[in-house]
Amino acid sequence: MDSAEVLKEIAEQVTVCEKCNLHFSRKKAVPGEGPSSVELMFIGEGPGFYENELGRPFVGQAGKFLDELLARAGVSREKVFITNVVKCRPPGNHDPEPEELSACRGYLERQIEALNPRVIVTLGRFSMAHFLPYAKISSAHGKATWVNGRLVVAMYHPAAALHQPSLQETVLEDFSHLPEFIKLAQKTQAGHVISASAAVDPAESTTQPAPAQPHTEQHSLLDILPDQAVEPPAPPADDPDDSGPVQLSLF
Ligand code: SF4
Structure with missing residues (x-):
């Protein structure tokens, strides 16, 4: 089965999924959308009002802001895949519950x-936590970390900036570095690796020659490096993104 067929199968399963209680209240499940082969994937938190109506991700106000952020970064929405941690x-736009996140994890x-x-x-703290369960978004945003061979870039959810205008500059600044992260990932493909032992700040990042013996040990997506485990998993009470899947509550 090729990737397009796998994605289609996942979307069909999501559409009729009853693995968690969210299926009781949904209008349309939102599997995600985009090409079947991408260099760049965006993962938000959960569908909002318009997403639930249309069955498409990021089509409300947060989606419009995401489109603007992508345009500023020179990234075409048509060339990326966009989904959420819960479909x-x-x-009531509540934060995804642990059992909901767990039930939906396999699809992602x-x-x-x-x-x-x-x-x-990752857009928002719940999607970031999928890869970096011990990170705080207030310190991890705008940085990238190698997780299981992929460069994971943590960003605030676009709706966080709509909730808090003071965050807009931060979000714009973080997204402005996206092309640099893409280039860094491409360099890795070309035979270079970035230190996997620490989060990468685009302004400070360096490349190193690839090791003679590539590390081939398989890790789960939840594996993180020990030195990243610096915070307990609970998000801070004063986190600007603490309102959870803010994409949900606004629209
Ligand atoms: S949120 Fe995910 S696990 Fe829950 S019903 Fe929807 S698709 Fe299934």
């Missing part, structure tokens, strides 16, 4: 495996 809208992991992106941009 159905939580009622299969999408990542099928797409095989070099760069994954």
Whole structure:
């Protein structure tokens, strides 16, 4: 089965999925959309009002802002895959519950495996936590970390900036570095690796020659490097993105 067929199969399964309680209240599940082969994948938190109506990701105000951010970064939305960690809208726009995240995790992991992106941009703390469960978005945003051979770039959710205008400059600044992260990932493909032992700041990043014996040990997507485990998993109470899947609550 090729990647397009796998993604189609996942979308069909998501559409009728009843693995968690979110299926009771959803109107349309939102599997995600984009080409079947991408270099860049975006992962948000959960569908909002318009997403639930249309069955498409990021079509509300947060989606419009994401489109603007992508345009500023010179990235075409048509060339990226966009999805969420939970594919159905939580009622009342609540934060995804652990059991909902857990029930939906397999779909996301299969999408990542099928797409095989070099760069994954997480939008908001729940998608970041999928890869970096101990990170705080207030310190991890705008940085990239190698996770299981992919460059994971943590960003605030676009709707966080709509909630808090003071965050807009930060979000714009973080997205402005996206082309640099893509280039860094491409350099890695060309035979260079970036230190996998620490988060990468685009302004400080350096490349190193690839090791003679490439590291081939397989890790799960949740594996992180020990020195990244610096914070407990609970998000800070004063985190600007603490309102959870803010894409949900606004629109
Ligand atoms: S959120 Fe995910 S696990 Fe829950 S019903 Fe929807 S597709 Fe299934």
